[in-house]
Amino acid sequence: MSVDRLDAQMAFLMEADKLKAITRATRNHDGRFENSAEHSWHLALFATVLAEHAPEPVNVGRVVKMLLIHDIVEIDAGDAPIFGEVDHSAVDASERAAADRLFGLLPQDQATEFLELWHEFEDNETPDARFAKSLDRFQPPNLNLAIGGGSWTDYNVSLETFEGKLAPKIQRGAPALWNWLHPRVKAFFRTA
Amino acid sequence: MSVDRLDAQMAFLMEADKLKAITRATRNHDGRFENSAEHSWHLALFATVLAEHAPEPVNVGRVVKMLLIHDIVEIDAGDAPIFGEVDHSAVDASERAAADRLFGLLPQDQATEFLELWHEFEDNETPDARFAKSLDRFQPPNLNLAIGGGSWTDYNVSLETFEGKLAPKIQRGAPALWNWLHPRVKAFFRTA
């Protein structure tokens, strides 16, 4: 281990601190907008607790690692709210540049590893990525249910919009979680 | 898998959301006091990136899991600042009760596993726990350095107090990280 190597690792870790200042559209139980760092923690905990509900075998350690780093690109690219109007190809380009810069702060071997893991998450093709991505879609509706609307109210989202945008993504990587969530969301919109 | 099991897991995960509202004595790069959820994310990332600097072999996945749950007791017990005046036996008792209640929300097998993992972290005897605990002590001084004082200024901490409280804990579980940090902290206090 060289000191240069640790210098590079610390430069990355201290730059990552900025993720705590990236605000999301979802609100926590106390009404404060969630930031992407605490969101990443929450998702890593979801993966740890809910791994048995993955529809095919996953490597929980890899899923957790993916979730710990999945939003770091937002330090440069910002958060694109799922119910907002966004230019997807512009967001993609800006997130790819962010991934190159941010993971590029690490020593070469780790930069490559983290970059590949982030692309695997984004591509959403492997069992680990599909489960991780589903958790990223599954957590926010649960926060919305807990707070009585949250981003559904803020973005004037209907049950149909919710089902159209979220059902395929959650169902693909975590059907058991979708089956648990769906009746709860329907009940919420029935009485909202 | 029974639905009751998933109900219990979700009750725990949504109760864990409250960790995002527990404020620590350390401040992030933007001056806002860090909360224990984003702190836990940051530490899990430290473990992922810095595992090679552990002085003996560790299971990184277990270290990450330990760090993801290590502060959850603060939902009931609050955070006890390291430079503050605290009644350690009262804090211990209240954290133990918190661990029983919070991890007890999970299905029995997971409740036992998480409780044991939390006690292992607290006892600080195994290689995994020693490395995890060292990271918990190593991250805050780095935030303080980044912000030019932070909790050292707020609590009127001297270099000697810092060395007395932190050196043994960081050195034991991560000597390479202490050797990297120590000259930086000395340089800070020389010019502060």
Ligand SMILES: [Ca+2]
């Ligand atoms: Ca703590």
